[in-house]
Amino acid sequence: MIEIIKKILIPKVYLPIIYILIAILINKILEKIIDKLITKKQSSLIKNSYNYKKTETFKVLAKNIIKYLVIIFLVLAILTVYGVDVTSILASLGIVGIVLGLALQDLAKDIIAGFSIILENQYAIGDIISIAGFKGEVIFLGLKTTKIKNYEGQVKIIANRNATEVINYSMETYLAIVDVDVSYEEENAKVEKVLTTLADELTTSLPKLKGKVELLGIQELASSSVKYRIIAPTKASDYIEIERKIRKAVKEKLDQEHIKIPYPQIEVHHGNERI
Numbered sequence: 001m002i003e004i005i006k007k008i009l010i011p012k013v014y015l016p017i018i019y020i021l022i023a024i025l026i027n028k029i030l031e032k033i034i035d036k037l038i039t040k041k042q043s044s045l046i047k048n049s050y051n052y053k054k055t056e057t058f059k060v061l062a063k064n065i066i067k068y069l070v071i072i073f074l075v076l077a078i079l080t081v082y083g084v085d086v087t088s089i090l091a092s093l094g095i096v097g098i099v100l101g102l103a104l105q106d107l108a109k110d111i112i113a114g115f116s117i118i119l120e121n122q123y124a125i126g127d128i129i130s131i132a133g134f135k136g137e138v139i140f141l142g143l144k145t146t147k148i149k150n151y152e153g154q155v156k157i158i159a160n161r162n163a164t165e166v167i168n169y170s171m172e173t174y175l176a177i178v179d180v181d182v183s184y185e186e187e188n189a190k191v192e193k194v195l196t197t198l199a200d201e202l203t204t205s206l207p208k209l210k211g212k213v214e215l216l217g218i219q220e221l222a223s224s225s226v227k228y229r230i231i232a233p234t235k236a237s238d239y240i241e242i243e244r245k246i247r248k249a250v251k252e253k254l255d256q257e258h259i260k261i262p263y264p265q266i267e268v269h270h271g272n273e274r275i
Contacts, residue, residue: 023074027070030070034062034066054118060125060142110144110161124138125140129170130167131148136150137237146158170235173235175239176233176240178247179230180254181225182260186226192217195250198250199230206242208241209233215230232246
């Protein structure tokens with residue numbers, strides 16, 4: 001038992017453990033300070049607004065930077081315990097930096113790109129964006145990567161240097177668009193009156209709208225139907241829900257007014273007879 005205690009009391013054994021605990025404590029304290037500062041800043045902002053999401057993104061980024069810095073200082077402190085000359089290591093970082101710079105060019109590009117994304121307000125956590133054809137919500141933005149989650153639950157991880165030609169759907173109001181197919185047999189004036197009335201009703205009943213639901217009119221004269229277009233301004237994260245609710249309301253309204261919705265039909269001819 002005494003021998004075990006003697007081994008534990010050796011500086012090379014207990015000091016690294018103490019340094020690790022101190023590093024964890026410092027990291028926790030700094031994270032709490034960041035949380036407090038960001039929360040104070042967010043209290044004056046509208047929740048889920050662009051500036052709100054920007055501060056949330058900055059919080060994640062700041063925590064990542066602090067974590068990496070704490071780890072670096074922890075490693076240097078532990079090396080000194082084992083007699084490693086840290087000053088000589090730091091002095092030689094110039095040469096090593098050149099070597100690492102060549103070896104880690106992609107990592108450096110990712111970090112620089114990460115800072116550019118934040119500083120230039122390209123996108124933030126919670127935004128709906130599209131990169132390389134993949135559309136979804138930004139759920140993580142770090143120094144190296146961006147994570148996007150689509151509506152099917154798939155998560156795509158993209159290196160920040162590859163986040164080019166980004167389409168951000170959250171910067172401006174997004175339009176939910178519903179095209180309504182109506183039979184050619186129906187009178188245009190009646191259909192427009194019914195859909196206009198419905199648009200007014202939806203404007204007062206639908207949640208998460210950013211303006212009025214509107215009937216734009218005839219969008220297309222298709223092969224078997226007349227297409228009318230209805231639009232509703234909303235947030236990019238809510239447009240799918242809004243479109244579904246509009247389609248349901250349209251179906252119920254057209255059924256109520258006995259307005260025909262066309263569907264594929266096949267005419268079969270038997271000799272001179274039509275079946």
